Amino acid sequence: MTENPPSPGATIGAAGSAHVGASTLSGGPSLISGASVRRGDRVFRGLSVAASASVLAIMAAIAAFLVSEAIPALAKNDANFLTETKWFPDPSTPGGPVIFGIASLAIDTLVSSLVAMAVAVPVAIGIALFTAYYAPRRLARPLAYLVDLLAAVPSIVYGLWGFFFFKNHLGGLVLWLDRWFGWTGLFHYRPSALPGNQSLFTAGLVLAIMILPIISAISREVFVQVPRQNIEAALALGATRWEMVRISVLPFGRAGVTSASILGLGRALGETLAVALILTQVYDINLHITENGGITFASNIALKIGEAENTGTGALIASGLVLFVITLAVNSVAQLLIRRSNVEA
Amino acid sequence: MAKSIDVSDLNIYYGSFLAVEGVSMFIEPKSVTAFIGPSGCGKSTVLRTLNRMHEVIPGARVQGKVLLDGEDIYGSAVDPVNVRRTIGMVFQRPNPFPTMSIYDNVVAGLRLAGRQPRAKLDAIVEKALRGANLWNEVKDRLKKPGASLSGGQQQRLCIARAIAVEPQVLLMDEPCSALDPISTLAIEDLIQDLKGKYTIVIVTHNMQQAARVSDRTGFFNLSAVGKPGRLVEMDDTQRIFSNPTDKRTEDYITGRFG
Ligand SMILES: Nc1ncnc2c1ncn2[C@@H]1O[C@H](COP(=O)(O)OP(=O)(O)OP(=O)(O)O)[C@@H](O)[C@H]1O
Numbered sequence: 001m002t003e004n005p006p007s008p009g010a011t012i013g014a015a016g017s018a019h020v021g022a023s024t025l026s027g028g029p030s031l032i033s034g035a036s037v038r039r040g041d042r043v044f045r046g047l048s049v050a051a052s053a054s055v056l057a058i059m060a061a062i063a064a065f066l067v068s069e070a071i072p073a074l075a076k077n078d079a080n081f082l083t084e085t086k087w088f089p090d091p092s093t094p095g096g097p098v099i100f101g102i103a104s105l106a107i108d109t110l111v112s113s114l115v116a117m118a119v120a121v122p123v124a125i126g127i128a129l130f131t132a133y134y135a136p137r138r139l140a141r142p143l144a145y146l147v148d149l150l151a152a153v154p155s156i157v158y159g160l161w162g163f164f165f166f167k168n169h170l171g172g173l174v175l176w177l178d179r180w181f182g183w184t185g186l187f188h189y190r191p192s193a194l195p196g197n198q199s200l201f202t203a204g205l206v207l208a209i210m211i212l213p214i215i216s217a218i219s220r221e222v223f224v225q226v227p228r229q230n231i232e233a234a235l236a237l238g239a240t241r242w243e244m245v246r247i248s249v250l251p252f253g254r255a256g257v258t259s260a261s262i263l264g265l266g267r268a269l270g271e272t273l274a275v276a277l278i279l280t281q282v283y284d285i286n287l288h289i290t291e292n293g294g295i296t297f298a299s300n301i302a303l304k305i306g307e308a309e310n311t312g313t314g315a316l317i318a319s320g321l322v323l324f325v326i327t328l329a330v331n332s333v334a335q336l337l338i339r340r341s342n343v344e345a
Numbered sequence: 346m347a348k349s350i351d352v353s354d355l356n357i358y359y360g361s362f363l364a365v366e367g368v369s370m371f372i373e374p375k376s377v378t379a380f381i382g383p384s385g386c387g388k389s390t391v392l393r394t395l396n397r398m399h400e401v402i403p404g405a406r407v408q409g410k411v412l413l414d415g416e417d418i419y420g421s422a423v424d425p426v427n428v429r430r431t432i433g434m435v436f437q438r439p440n441p442f443p444t445m446s447i448y449d450n451v452v453a454g455l456r457l458a459g460r461q462p463r464a465k466l467d468a469i470v471e472k473a474l475r476g477a478n479l480w481n482e483v484k485d486r487l488k489k490p491g492a493s494l495s496g497g498q499q500q501r502l503c504i505a506r507a508i509a510v511e512p513q514v515l516l517m518d519e520p521c522s523a524l525d526p527i528s529t530l531a532i533e534d535l536i537q538d539l540k541g542k543y544t545i546v547i548v549t550h551n552m553q554q555a556a557r558v559s560d561r562t563g564f565f566n567l568s569a570v571g572k573p574g575r576l577v578e579m580d581d582t583q584r585i586f587s588n589p590t591d592k593r594t595e596d597y598i599t600g601r602f603g
């Protein structure tokens with residue numbers, strides 16, 4: 001059996017496994033009898049219990065604070081928090097209606113992240129495979145280094161670049177998509193109008209560029225760990241390079257690539273400034289992804305926190321909690337997928 | 346349609362390191378040839394040049410000629426992928442594809458060659474597994490992962506995978522070194538059966554095995570560590586083990602080596 005690659009997915013669940021250290025060290029007396037050994041064990045156990053307890057306590061305190069802030073705002077809401085698209089948590093006249101909901105935030109967040117994933121994952125896997133198995137070694141090393149480097153660029157830099165440069169050069173692509181893929185319902189062709197460039201589609205592409213390096217870097221790490229014997233098994237059967245990748249490398253790397261993608265998705269879901277810069281805030285549900293508009297959880301928080309009063313703050317916190325739950329759900333699904341593909345392997 | 350192999354003046358390099366020097370030999374079709382010799386003398390290296398697997402190691406290269414029924418497999422117009430489809434290989438450590446079922450492992454090579462009708466694949470799987478002496482043990486669990494088999498079974502699965510594509514030559518690098526005596530015997534029997542159809546070259550450290558299964562034996566040696574390995578002599582197995590021409594061969598097989 002192959003060992004599984006040190007799965008990057010493990011880091012996603014790191015907070016949850018912090019208590020493991022405490023339980024595994026409670027073994028019986030050691031054969032190398034000596035008070036010092038047992039004292040060391042006791043000290044270590046004490047430290048790890050304390051560390052995990054404090055992590056849990058801090059998490060609980062944060063959660064309690066957020067929930068206690070969110071509940072009063074939710075109680076005052078005159079609209080349905082889950083289905084309302086508008087965001088007017090602070091009434092303009094005293095006693096006026098309080099209206100806010102996450103429908104538009106949730107859908108736009110998911111749509112922009114899905115656009116990002118649809119573009120970034122295949123390209124990232126391609127880059128990872130190229131640097132691991134196709135590029136001549138002279139080229140592979142600098143290329144891999146460059147990709148690692150891109151992963152370290154702060155997201156605001158991508159945001160600025162997307163806002164000042166990238167979005168202005170998408171017109172042709174958007175027009176083409178609108179024209180030929182209108183039938184999917186995702187695009188909308190209006191011959192007279194200029195194509196939108198501050199849309200969920202634009203934001204998704206900028207997000208794709210942001211998350212591409214991390215997905216690619218981790219995938220590459222996984223791909224280069226494929227055991228030599230698996231690769232030679234395929235080549236000796238007369239597999240071409242691509243066939244070797246398909247039957248030896250990809251199955252081996254599946255779990256790792258999945259975790260890498262989820263890590264990227266997590267970033268895309270939570271990305272704030274780049275998205276806030278690009279989208280023109282429209283609190284509406286519009287499935288034509290190339291039309292201007294859109295507002296996501298994180299960008300909404302960033303844009304509204306300044307003007308928020310009492311209820312407004314609570315409402316933003318409530319939306320943050322929803323984003324947290326979505327992220328958690330995505331991670332759990334990913335863990336399940338990874339576990340299942342490991343069992344199969 | 347087994348084929349002959351004619352090697353002349355082969356020099357084999359890892360980067361700038363000359364690992365094996367001046368190998369020339371002729372291997373008859375439908376024969377079993379054993380390579381013996383001390384560790385590090387280049388048996389595996391020579392074997393891997395016979396199906397162009399040597400060059401998948403970065404920096405590795407080959408000088409000289411290897412003719413398969415008269416055609417140079419290192420010719421400039423020859424695609425190594427085709428060479429490897431014609432010349433199958435079994436490795437020292439069993440290496441079934443870990444994510445594939447037993448069935449899919451056996452047909453992996455066929456699927457590379459293109460889509461095949463299911464019924465035809467079923468027939469080939471049974472034939473190859475029978476040929477590898479594994480059919481009775483796995484016929485009820487063909488959908489189970491190949492990695493769920495024992496080491497000996499995995500090795501026979503790898504043999505089945507190699508013969509499923511009906512190669513003209515089968516190369517085996519110490520195929521029994523990780524196996525118990527019973528599995529070893531099963532594979533030796535298998536080699537005797539396969540000899541009727543394939544040209545077989547086997548590397549082994551087991552003198553008895555070489556004596557039992559092979560028609561011809563080649564003895565490799567190296568004069569000192571860091572020096573290139575050489576083919577000392579190659580002759581009928583019976584003669585190598587009873588009356589070798591070279592003193593070094595005699596010393597090696599009688600255990601007075603070093
Ligand atoms: N991948 C490699 N890179 C560099 N040198 C190698 C490589 N593989 C083998 N060599 C060298 O080539 C020489 C021959 O090795 P080879 O594996 O062919 O020996 P062998 O006869 O098969 O030994 P053994 O009986 O231990 O399997 C040795 O000096 C070895 O160090």
Ligand SMILES: [Mg+2]
Nearest residue numbers: 388389390518
């Ligand atoms: Mg060897």
